[in-house]
Amino acid sequence: MSSETFQSLKNHFLIAMPRMADPSFAGTLTLVCEHSPGGALGIVVNRPTDLTLGEIFSQVGIEEADECFLSPDAVYAGGPVAVERGFVLHSGSTLWESSLNIGRGLQLTTSKDILLAMARDEGPDDSLVALGYAGWGSGQLEKELSDNAWLTCQANQQIIFETPFQGRLDAAAESLGVDLRMLSDQVGHA
Template structure:
């Protein structure tokens, strides 16, 4: 297996913070990887809602956002920028059949894709199954994520389209771990503060 194949294979997967990850920016986070190649990695934290309503910053998109209809902190980088993720049901099957995607939406993995926030929302409204807005993103330079993985900071697991629009994002870390097989499912029961155990 070539290094490039190994690197690019993580796009669309989830990084789930291990209990030993000490960085407060990523404590108990679930990160969806949007791009992962030899140049670095970009993802968004799926489980950090902010108190800011989507309507307060991107009013035209507020109606399409799924509850909770707030902006999520996608990571510590570029907090003054916004990106949107949406699930388009049937997008994977359409691509397999050779049909173009939805205008204003770029597929990342399966039915999950990035939305062009400059596009008119009504252009996408009929196609979207869910939409979530993120301020900022998580980024890693070349080889940085691989080093963190080798240090045991993250679990890498498969994503599901519902992860993007989890109705109770604060519980997503435990929910993603709980659906894994074997010992990894047991990590979901790890206490918030092990010293209190």
């Protein structure tokens, strides 16, 4: 694929089609955080784990967590790659030690300083903490798109931060006018 025809899906959602066979992605909504001809990186935003943010603070040695902010918020399974690594998807313009600007006031941060701020209730207004990420090598995501494994649409922070996790996939599909329940999980050829 030439870079002249490449179209980045950074700051877009990947909506798993009903026939998605890969259990790591079946039923998922993934935010594409980086996409170049060399590959893509995303965070699944609708798969909570049994871990809480308070437990993550304890695991990384943050003991000064504000008593009112020993958060019961769920930590999400961000994808099958590097599941021991934490990512904070968040709103705002504050730059932390290691932040990637996704676009429109949305960032992905991997440094501990944001967790310290969150533990003191001084972090971003909106955030989602995930363990692991979704990764695609050069041309891999484009192949999956051509195989109709995903629908894509512009990312929407309200879906990420304000919609309950159970409704995020459907909300993203509905933003395209698509009802996923009406799509077949069978592939047909004319």
